[in-house]
Amino acid sequence: MVENRPFLDFLTHLVLIVGVAIVAFPVYVAFIASTHGTGAFVSGAMPLLPGGHMIENYTLMWNEGLTSSGAPPLWVMMFNSLWMALIIAIGKIVISIVSAYAIVYFRFPFRALAFWIIFITLMLPVEVRILPTFKVVADLGMLNSYAGLTLPLIASATATFLFRQFFLTIPEELMEAARVDGAGPLKFFRDILLPLSRTNIAALFVILFIYGWVQYLWPLLVTTDSNFYTIVIGIKRLSASADAEPLWHFAMAAVMMAMLPPVLIVICMQRLFVKGLVETEK
Template identity: 75%
Template sequence: MVENRPFLNFLAHIVLILGVTIVIFPVYIAFIASSHGPNDFLSGLVPLAPGPHLIENYSTMLSSGMTSSGAPPIGPMLLNSFIMAVGVAVGKIAISILSAFAIVYFRFPFRTLAFWMIFITLMLPVEVRIVPTYKVVADLGMLNNYGGLIIPLIASATATFLFRQFFLTVPDELMEAARVDGAGPMKFFRDILLPLSVTNIAALFIILFVLGWNQYLWPLIVTTDQSLYTVVMGIQRMAAVADAEPRWNLVMAAVILAALPPVLVIVAMQRLFVKGLVETEK
């Protein structure tokens, strides 16, 4: 029974509106700042009304960038970030779903031990293993290329755990029926498990895409070629100029441009994302 309480509904809406305002206000400030000239920030106060330099600032970032700060045009950096984010997301999902499939549906020695060894790696973030990982990448000649940006980040214990838990909920009757029909393990995986996992894959893809898009430390270490800079690296270089005031109007324009691709991915896959997070039964 759902009770109709107007006051509680009103209070809930107020809390939601307040929360949205708190989240959106910094984005609004960044957008407003990206529409002003560089001299509008010398006082230390950010205007709250749009300025007349919106098109000029965005055109500058897309065409020439801030070469004085060591940051190339933002277009190639957006492309590099997109390639890295997609590569990390697809790689993590591909490896994790196959690992979970092997752990759940194949009987081999130390199967449980293998899963827990994968799970324990959750305690080892990139920062902890960054020196040996860099050594391996350097020895393999993968510095300053997409392989060095993507491959060391594609293992994911979290995604493996989530796929394993989902596969454990799939009825054994489906596997038995596939076996009776003469389907092998990979056909069962391709024709039954993959279609059932679409919503989970979509939800994980969005989370992992944003994770790959926001990477800063690892690209900073393995990349010295400007043609491979990611957009997060570029923004840091724009803001950390030496012996000069940062051109905050251009920095904020870069921030807004950098925020658009993840937002578009989330909007495009919103329905699958929500369904993948809340759906528990297939």
């Protein structure tokens, strides 16, 4: 019998509400700031009620940007970030699932060594190898290009490891039954492994999309042309401009619009995302 303890229920809900309020309050402040005009920030006090300049601020940032900060229109930067995040997420998943499939289901010399070499690269993030990576990209003429933004970040040892661990849980009888039915390696991969990996792919796509969307250091190094600025670079330039003059309403409008794609991705794929993290379909 479950004991009814009203005080504990109240305390649990109170802690949950306070936690949500702490997390959501900065987002609320950013939204409120994006609805005001320039004069609201002259005094240095942050208003806590919505203003009447929301449509004006959002329209200006979306269509024209802020020329004083060197940032292009927001739609250009969001397109660059969206393209970069999609290429990184899809590229990482494709490369990782194929490499994990080869490591688990094919017998070739130094197979275990190949996996551990891939796994060891987890200790070498982009920040550690930033100089040689930049040198290679520059020598190949990929500065100020989508290839330069995405290709150095497209491999993922973490995703390879996760797919490998998932493939190891699939019974060998399934592979043998497919072989008896005449399924070759590609057919087994396409018709059996990919459907079974659907929730894992969805969970990794959400994580990797956000990883690509919030990239800052690498786009800052390889882009000098404003047409290739990502939204994170644009927000940094807007913030620097806002420090010089009271333009925080424009910066916060950019922040609110930059939040939309990751939030929509999480909301649309929430069910598969949670299922891929807590369950293993077999």
